[in-house]
Amino acid sequence: MPKIASRLDHFTESVIREMTRVANACGALNLSQGFPDFDPPPELVAAAHKALDDGFHQYAVTWGAPRFREALARKQSRWMGLDLDPDENIVVTCGSTEAMMTALMTACNPGDRVIVFSPFYENYGADAILTGATPVYVHLRPPDFTFDPDELRRAFETGVKALVLCNPSNPTGKVFTKDELGVIAGLAREFDAFVVTDEVYEHIVYEPWSHTYIAGLEGMFGRTISCSSLSKTYGVTGWRLGYVIASGEVIAGAKKVHDFLTVGAAAPLQEAAVTALEFPQRYYDELRAWYTKLRDIFLGYLDRANLSYIAPQGAYYVLVDVSEFGVTDDVAFCRRLAEKAGVAAVPGSSFFHEPVNHLIRFHFAKRPETLEAAGERLLKIREMI
Numbered sequence: 584m585p586k587i588a589s590r591l592d593h594f595t596e597s598v599i600r601e602m603t604r605v606a607n608a609c610g611a612l613n614l615s616q617g618f619p620d621f622d623p624p625p626e627l628v629a630a631a632h633k634a635l636d637d638g639f640h641q642y643a644v645t646w647g648a649p650r651f652r653e654a655l656a657r658k659q660s661r662w663m664g665l666d667l668d669p670d671e672n673i674v675v676t677c678g679s680t681e682a683m684m685t686a687l688m689t690a691c692n693p694g695d696r697v698i699v700f701s702p703f704y705e706n707y708g709a710d711a712i713l714t715g716a717t718p719v720y721v722h723l724r725p726p727d728f729t730f731d732p733d734e735l736r737r738a739f740e741t742g743v744k745a746l747v748l749c750n751p752s753n754p755t756g757k758v759f760t761k762d763e764l765g766v767i768a769g770l771a772r773e774f775d776a777f778v779v780t781d782e783v784y785e786h787i788v789y790e791p792w793s794h795t796y797i798a799g800l801e802g803m804f805g806r807t808i809s810c811s812s813l814s815k816t817y818g819v820t821g822w823r824l825g826y827v828i829a830s831g832e833v834i835a836g837a838k839k840v841h842d843f844l845t846v847g848a849a850a851p852l853q854e855a856a857v858t859a860l861e862f863p864q865r866y867y868d869e870l871r872a873w874y875t876k877l878r879d880i881f882l883g884y885l886d887r888a889n890l891s892y893i894a895p896q897g898a899y900y901v902l903v904d905v906s907e908f909g910v911t912d913d914v915a916f917c918r919r920l921a922e923k924a925g926v927a928a929v930p931g932s933s934f935f936h937e938p939v940n941h942l943i944r945f946h947f948a949k950r951p952e953t954l955e956a957a958g959e960r961l962l963k964i965r966e967m968i
């Protein structure tokens with residue numbers, strides 16, 4: 584029999600999504616794969632019903648329905664401090680997952696080197712390999728998960744085509760400061776590299792931190808490929824609406840990649856999502872307050888359970904240190920946690936390039952009652968596991 588492609592030997596299926604299957608199989612509360620168990624805003628759901636009734640059943644323009652791109656250009660221009668053109672600067676994709684793949688395929692030739700911070704969201708390793716690029720890992724160091732500028736410079740000196748930046752960061756919850764972004768931007772300019780961002784948590788940032796778009800820093804728009812989605816901001820991870828924002832030249836390339844990868848994101852959902860993109864500032868203030876409340880509930884339980892963790896500045900994840908359990912295989916530990924304690928988490932090793940076995944990741948994008956139920960179980964973790 585013919586053999587499947589050898590590039591598939593270099594990565595596994597997603598551990599994050601596998602943990603959701605484990606949680607479902609054993610009926611555990613799923614704090615592994617990050618998605619909410621509460622509904623999106625009712626106006627948005629009503630808009631989706633209306634879009635189906637209004638007959639949006641056929642392909643939209645491949646790089647995005649015009650009304651969606653216009654609304655997105657208005658919203659992102661405001662937030663990013665840029666003047667985005669809906670035709671020139673945007674490609675609408677099937678989630679940020681496709682956006683990142685499209686961005687890397689647009690930026691990189693096979694054999695190019697791409698800097699990935701470790702820990703990293705597990706897709707980036709696979710994205711690089713599927714693109715034919717080689718990841719070059721640079722450490723983010725706990726407790727604040729900052730990078731060593733000299734280590735970053737040495738990575739650039741190896742000759743890199745792009746750097747992947749997840750900000751706010753999954754899984755660490757780090758929000759990169761303006762100064763840190765300035766260092767990255769300076770090196771990207773000096774070594775003539777792209778910065779490919781994943782900014783899906785752009786609106787989930789806790790006081791006193793705030794999000795800076797690297798594309799908005801001086802001289803960066805031409806070399807930044809900004810990826811994000813509506814999944815986290817509006818609680819619609821299953822709608823698969825993402826996008827790439829970049830210069831006209833980059834977007835001309837990205838349109839070609841996207842066209843042949845997926846043709847387009849769901850047409851009726853793009854129509855419906857215009858409603859969300861037009862939400863007033865109040866929506867974003869309330870979103871921040873809501874996630875602050877969920878974070879405080881969950882971290883409160885971790886405190887009471889005497890579990891040590893690194894408090895997130897943004898996004899909705901927390902890395903918890905489980906060294907005290909003598910963990911040598913964090914995948915097996917997470918399976919046991921789901922089966923015995925009834926709470927699913929993601930093994931930290933799936934985010935690190937270096938061997939790390941003492942961290943697990945919980946997400947807290949769940950209703951207060953779900954977090955309380957999970958928290959109660961975690962209070963008894965030492966008896967259950």
Ligand code: GLN
Nearest residue numbers: 599600615616617680753
């Ligand atoms: N970003 C989510 C997480 O890290 C998962 C997203 C996905 O599975 N596509 O859990």
